[in-house]
Amino acid sequence: MNHPIAIDLPKLFDLALHYIEEMDWTRAAEVLCKVLAADPDNPDALHLMGVTAHRAGLSESAVGLIERAIRLKPREPRYYLDPAHSVANGMHRMPN
Numbered sequence: 001m002n003h004p005i006a007i008d009l010p011k012l013f014d015l016a017l018h019y020i021e022e023m024d025w026t027r028a029a030e031v032l033c034k035v036l037a038a039d040p041d042n043p044d045a046l047h048l049m050g051v052t053a054h055r056a057g058l059s060e061s062a063v064g065l066i067e068r069a070i071r072l073k074p075r076e077p078r079y080y081l082d083p084a085h086s087v088a089n090g091m092h093r094m095p096n
Contacts, residue, residue: 007038025056043073051082
C-alpha cells in the first residue's frame with residue numbers, strides 16, 4: 001500500500017526563508033516549488049516565490065506570482081511593498 005510522504009510545510013518555509021536571507025535564489029526557488037506543490041494557493045509562498053524570481057532577474061514571472069498572492073490575501077501589506085510589484089504596477093493601495 002502506498003502512503004503519501006508527509007511534507008512539513010513550516011520547516012520547508014523556514015528553509016526557503018534561510019536561502020532567501022543567504023541570497024541563494026536557486027535553492028529558495030527549489031524549496032518554494034515543493035511548498036507550492038503541496039499547497040498551490042499558499043499566498044506567502046507565492047509572494048516569496050515572486051520575490052525570489054525578481055531577485056533572479058525574472059521580473060515578469062515575479063509580478064504574476066505576487067499579484068496572485070495579492071488576489072488570495074489582499075490585505076497583506078508586505079505584498080504591496082515588493083519592488084517587482086511596485087515597478088510593474090505603480091504604488092497600489094491596500095483595499096479598505
